[in-house]
Amino acid sequence: MSRVKRQIAPYLLVLPGSVWLLIFFAVPMIAMLSLSLQEGDIVHGYRFTGHWQNYTEAISSYQTQIFRSLLYGAITTIVLIVLAFPVAYWIAFSGGRRKSTYLFLVLLPFFVSFVLRTISWRQILTDEGPLLHPLREAGLISASFHILGTPFAVIAGLAYNFLPFMVLPIYVALERIDPRVVEAARDLYANPAVTFRRVIFPLALPGVFAGVLMTFVPASSDFVNSEVLGSSETTMIGQVIQAQFLDNSDYPTASALSFVLMLVLLIGVFSYARILGTEDVMKVAAR
Amino acid sequence: MSASHIPDPSLLRGLTQRRFGRRDAFRLSGLAGMGAALAACGVQGQGTQAPVNVEPDAVAKFWDGKVKNGKLDFANWPLYMDPKRPELKKFTAATGIKVNYQEVIQEMGPWFAKVQPQLSAGQSIGYDLMVITNSFQFTQFRDSGFLAPLDHSKLPNFAKNAGAAYKKEAFDPGNAYSIPWTSGMTGIAYDIQKTGRVIDSLEDLWDPKFKGKVGMFSDIQELGNFGLLAVGVDPAKSTEEDWEKAAAHLKKQKTSGVLRNYYDQSYVEALGSGEVWLTQAWSGDIYQKNISDGTDFRFVTPKEGGTIWTDNMTIPITAKNPVDAAMMMDFFYEVGNAATLAEYISYVCPVPQAQPQIRKDAAKLTGDDKSAMLDLADSKLVFPTAAEYAKLHYYVSFEAQSEQQQFQKTFEPIVLG
């Protein structure tokens, strides 16, 4: 009797949570898939007709935005690898006893709402704001120079908001490196540059991969940064999807676009995983 | 699934079919397979292809049994009332109704999209009174059965004091569902300190001298109208080719770098922060900005023409306090209240008698205040003359949803970049 109880115990424990995830994660995907194949209008209702042209129309209408989003996401990710690696490296190797304090400082922005953080940046970067006004008064920049509304502002915003997501995984990977391995490399006459290139960086790669996963995907699908810091020229696919759902009530187009985005991101992530080796994907997933 | 406390929309529009049968059966049988699951999903629409007529007993059906509750949730656009809310205080003192006034409407498209799921499910949207523009979203609201038919026996002041033009609106014959809050014009607002000269033409919005300092509305209907007027086409008579021409001209504004960005209500802040020097704008906003922030912005209707629209008070079908809403609606048609409202918001006043009233109010003031108010009473922006009206155009109206979708497809890519 008790053996049966022990056998069903895990199933009972996961049941409520799994059901919740099933109803509110899996089923919505089906609902969205269905919507993406419907036609009609919001006043008279949408009906399922298998109208796959929604996908082709969506891709042809918004390919610029799709491509731009992937581009911004990729640039942000690369920028973040460059920016975050040294920070993670320093904290892991030279942080000493205050490692957790430094990590805490890196996580500090997350104690402020995402929207509020981005809006604060807009306040700082505005045309006559605390940054540009003095520069303009000093004659260092022209009258029409502006930061807001440019791709630079959007990517800077994305990088800012996702930096901790890149620092943390790289830090974790670096932290796990046995210092004796580094010692061994030095004993074998490797200078710091070679040690880094052939010992440290490869060992940090799983962390970099995890970081890429946690930044590229959300950065490409973001709409807040472009909406607050950008202009119509920086429109990202996230804004289009949001607008189609929440401004135009055009659910079929919006759903089709969402699936297109998901597909593109999945392809991107898995081809990246292939390059690094599939075991890393599973390792990351298991963690 | 349809809540029993709201009248069946099919009765309101005299139509028959409800699309529940298949979905109900599916729900009972359980998940019978992906195909069935996919096909059974759908977004219930309430509308119909037939023209909307209000059934004679629809009014009685809605208002039957409704009483005054003593509270009111009022959704409006920003800058449509003095921030100190004197009219609301007066209303509460007179009727005992507490008003929760929220400036939550910024653009018509998002507002409709936001409340559609709730109204479609028979759910309250949290508001009993909302002010919506006579854009195609108004038609969507009405055709979806989301607006309560008005009981004009509750609106005596409207019958007495409203201007004749406002009782004959094409988008809502007989004021079946709405009465105007205010009318307004879309023109150009600018900062003369920055532009260095008076602005009076649509061409100024394309002028390379203002590179990177021009703003336009992101709303397709506003943008489209200005595009059409800029290429010399009357929006009311425009064809699809005209739309293409206008779209191309608007694209040039963007590609030449003259345009800074497309804005919704936030254009006021952009003008204030110096992000733009001249922008497509709504007539009353600028006067309030000048009053509250001490700025000196100007507003002008371009010589090629501007747009005129009406923002209307309506009652959502799921409103909890419709009687209080109706009392509020009628309150603003009392001459004194219409006058004080117009005095602050500086938009087109639908009550002609307010003009002499404002002059009377001005006589009680002195100095600058007096001359400012006299200017307001004479302002063509608040009491347009026939000549002004001749310059103004309505939004493009559509016969069918397909036409409207085509219009959207033509102009949307411009705003999207």
Next chain:
Amino acid sequence: MTTTLQRPQQVDAEDAARIKPRRRLTGGGMLHAYTWLIIGWLVVPIAVMIAFGFNDTPGRYNQSWEGFTFKWYGRLFEYPDLTSALLTSILIAIIASLVSGALGTGIGYALGRYRFAGSGSLNLVMFATMSSPELIMGASLLSLFVSAGTGLGPVTITIAHIMFSISFVAVVVRARVITLDRSIEEAAADLGANPWTTFWKVTFPIILPAVFSGVLLAFALSIDDFIVTAFTAGTTKTFPIWIWGATRVGIPPQVNVMGTLIFAIGVLGALIANIRSRQTKRAG
């Protein structure tokens, strides 16, 4: 000879610290400064947010510095709809964190403690919910609610928040449960306790700090969430949604004050949790 060969094995923390300074002189100093630069960059908007909560601005437009004042801290609840949005956020966060805490603990404990069929797929699903872009999660939930005709509001927001928090709680709890010392549970069983009693009287108190961390994490995720909430809220306003709507008309200083207070409470909470865990570690 022997000494050189033995050295690698004897390297410990002290030796490493002794050896490292040589590297620190060349790269370490710059890296140190660079790290502080990055941290400075991260802190800038927080500082601006806090600072403008003290701005003596006349109107609603909190754009340029006018002078220092504490008055906004006293007039915090001047905008009733902002206050109610904040309260809505807090209420939803409390409910969502408690429910997802319960559901997530169940999953986390099961995954950490047992081996069972379907644990692999469950892991995958949890990974999917954590790495899915919020946009897609929000959009799919809206699709569900719209197709089912249920309407939108605080209930749908809470449902959504619970959904994306479950996995985070589960991960935190599982990490703790994996390192659980089974011998304690076995001892309880030896003393005649049935599995139910063992769990509640022995295991649960031990994993409680992890559960609590999970609940706190869920609370933080919920109160700050914007994207998923925007899709499932309808006309309901939560704190981030109110801010978003207000950007068009001007954000009053009260928002900065509330943001500052939330920030301060969050930081304080994290510090307290940190000190507590250090104490527990020291105690044994």
